[in-house]
Amino acid sequence: MNPGMITNLDQIFVILQHRVAGLFPPLFQPLVAMILGVLGIIAVFPGIFALTTVLERKGLGRMQNRLGPNRVGPFGFLQPIADAIKSLTKEDIVPRTADEIVHFLAPVVLVVAIFLGYAVLPVGRNMVLLNIDAGILFFFAIGATAELSIFMAGWSSRNKYSLLGAMRAVAQMISYEVPLLLSAVVAIMMTGSLAPTVIVQAQSGFTGILPHWYVFTPWGFAGFALFVVAALAETNRSPFDLPEGESELVAGYFTEYSGFKFALFFLGEYLGMMSIAGYGITLFLGGWGAPFSFLEFIPSWAWFFGKLFLAICFFIWLRGTLPRLRQDQLMNFAWKFMLPLSLLNLGVAASWRFLGEWLGTGLTGEIVRWLACAAVLLLAYVLLARVLLRRQKISPRSYRYAD
Amino acid sequence: MSPAMIEGFLFGLIAVMTLAGALAAALLRNLVHCALSLTVTFAGLAVLYLSLGAQFVGLSQILVYIGAVAILVVFAILLTHGAGALPHLFVASSGWRTGWVAAVVVAFVFIGALLRSPLPQSSGPVPQIAVRSIGQALMGAYVLPLEIVAILLTVALIGAVIVAMPTEQGESK
Numbered sequence: 001m002n003p004g005m006i007t008n009l010d011q012i013f014v015i016l017q018h019r020v021a022g023l024f025p026p027l028f029q030p031l032v033a034m035i036l037g038v039l040g041i042i043a044v045f046p047g048i049f050a051l052t053t054v055l056e057r058k059g060l061g062r063m064q065n066r067l068g069p070n071r072v073g074p075f076g077f078l079q080p081i082a083d084a085i086k087s088l089t090k091e092d093i094v095p096r097t098a099d100e101i102v103h104f105l106a107p108v109v110l111v112v113a114i115f116l117g118y119a120v121l122p123v124g125r126n127m128v129l130l131n132i133d134a135g136i137l138f139f140f141a142i143g144a145t146a147e148l149s150i151f152m153a154g155w156s157s158r159n160k161y162s163l164l165g166a167m168r169a170v171a172q173m174i175s176y177e178v179p180l181l182l183s184a185v186v187a188i189m190m191t192g193s194l195a196p197t198v199i200v201q202a203q204s205g206f207t208g209i210l211p212h213w214y215v216f217t218p219w220g221f222a223g224f225a226l227f228v229v230a231a232l233a234e235t236n237r238s239p240f241d242l243p244e245g246e247s248e249l250v251a252g253y254f255t256e257y258s259g260f261k262f263a264l265f266f267l268g269e270y271l272g273m274m275s276i277a278g279y280g281i282t283l284f285l286g287g288w289g290a291p292f293s294f295l296e297f298i299p300s301w302a303w304f305f306g307k308l309f310l311a312i313c314f315f316i317w318l319r320g321t322l323p324r325l326r327q328d329q330l331m332n333f334a335w336k337f338m339l340p341l342s343l344l345n346l347g348v349a350a351s352w353r354f355l356g357e358w359l360g361t362g363l364t365g366e367i368v369r370w371l372a373c374a375a376v377l378l379l380a381y382v383l384l385a386r387v388l389l390r391r392q393k394i395s396p397r398s399y400r401y402a403d
Numbered sequence: 404m405s406p407a408m409i410e411g412f413l414f415g416l417i418a419v420m421t422l423a424g425a426l427a428a429a430l431l432r433n434l435v436h437c438a439l440s441l442t443v444t445f446a447g448l449a450v451l452y453l454s455l456g457a458q459f460v461g462l463s464q465i466l467v468y469i470g471a472v473a474i475l476v477v478f479a480i481l482l483t484h485g486a487g488a489l490p491h492l493f494v495a496s497s498g499w500r501t502g503w504v505a506a507v508v509v510a511f512v513f514i515g516a517l518l519r520s521p522l523p524q525s526s527g528p529v530p531q532i533a534v535r536s537i538g539q540a541l542m543g544a545y546v547l548p549l550e551i552v553a554i555l556l557t558v559a560l561i562g563a564v565i566v567a568m569p570t571e572q573g574e575s576k
Contacts, residue, residue, distance in 0.1 A: 099433075
């Protein structure tokens with residue numbers, strides 16, 4: 001393929017957007033381009049959500065030694081359409097004691113907030129709806145709004161399971177928001193910018209065939225690991241799915257939702273997972289960059305969605321593997337383990353920067369600073385884990401009501 | 404419609420939303436509804452900041468006020484059993500009269516100050532403040548206030564942990 005064709009393929013959606021917008025009078029062109037971008041987000045990500053539900057059910061089925069959905073369409077891949085029709089035609093039940101307005105608004109606020117988060121996510125070269133200076137801050141600010149909608153859902157249902165689920169969810173999301181933000185800060189600190197596009201740009205370029213992704217540095221790896229754990233908790237995914245622990249709380253904060261409102265919660269949860277995975281990719285995995293220099297001919301958007309697909313598979317794999325935590329384990333983990341490590345990681349990232357200036361750019365200097373930073377982080381990880389484990393009183397568990 | 408007209412219309416819409424939220428927060432009888440209306444006000448303020456081009460302030464407003472303060476308020480309401488609707492009672496108190504007088508006086512002072520202050524003549528385009536320059540100002544010229552606030556918050560955090568710590572076995576008896 002010649003370079004021109006590669007660029008065209010890379011920018012195909014951008015070119016398409018310009019062509020369609022060009023059909024309108026000049027006054028409306030920015031508006032039309034914006035609407036096309038929004039339509040793209042609204043069409044693509046729920047589409048991925050539909051595929052993810054099949055993938056998750058089939059994947060979990062495999063892990064649990066069963067088949068999963070296989071009746072609707074080839075290999076059960078039309079299952080989401082059947083599910084969508086089902087949830088659209090189901091009766092929408094609102095409890096008589098529920099607070100009707102808040103009960104109605106909760107899923108709307110959730111889905112709107114989560115869709116807004118996609119506005120600043122770069123999904124390819126020049127493919128970002130809103131290229132603002134403080135993009136990462138925007139994402140975290142909008143993510144904080146989702147907590148409020150979960151509280152609204154739980155409180156307005158007037159159901160103790162809903163309220164307990166909502167309280168758990170909010171407490172968990174607030175606790176893990178701290179390490180989530182702090183672990184993202186290292187990438188922002190090293191780039192010197194809050195704009196997602198600039199962060200991706202800073203990770204482009206190659207040494208030999210290997211890319212300059214932040215995950216390949218000690219602080220980047222630690223930050224990425226902390227970010228993934230906090231992201232799992234933030235999106236209420238297993239093993240942090242206590243807010244909807246079905247063995248204890250029916251379905252948590254959306255127990256009293258049925259029909260399409262329930263589907264909206266479901267959609268919100270998966271879209272939230274995908275957007276946070278997208279930001280993890282942007283911050284640490286080079287965004288839409290290719291993993292090897294000789295693979296750069298593949299379009300940037302293909303790389304982004306490929307990485308997103310891998311992230312989704314990873315989340316499904318974890319859900320099939322790990323058991324649910326207990327409430328006290330959850331809180332201890334956030335405040336006693338994640339928080340100190342993410343604070344330490346900030347210090348390590350800063351010293352990485354100054355060690356680089358001090359040791360120079362030679363190969364030995366690079367190796368020394370890599371090993372030094374990795375050693376500090378590894379030592380802290382091992383020591384902290386040991387101390388926390390020793391404090392735990394591990395004994396046979398007594399079951400109060402089962403004996 | 405010219406862009407200025409659209410801007411004016413949007414400003415009016417956001418202003419009405421902000422004021423309605425504030426009024427509802429003061430007048431509704433259900434405390435959780437009040438807290439949620441207050442959130443609408445916070446959001447309206449954030450959008451106003453954003454429409455003025457103050458990205459950092461607007462987004463921090465959302466992050467801090469909606470993400471933390473609103474949640475704190477609803478948690479406090481739930482934990483103090485104030486979540487149910489209050490009965491429709493008119494609370495008779497001699498404080499009402501004083502309250503009205505104070506409200507009218509304060510309103511007059513504010514309106515007077517507003518009317519007397521001259522509108523700043525806009526000179527040229529609004530300066531675009533990048534987030535980077537805010538960061539540099541915080542780490543440079545304003546580093547001392549920043550550190551003092553940080554110490555204050557740390558003290559508050561430690562205080563909260565001490566309050567929440569389980570009391571000693573001997574003390575509880």
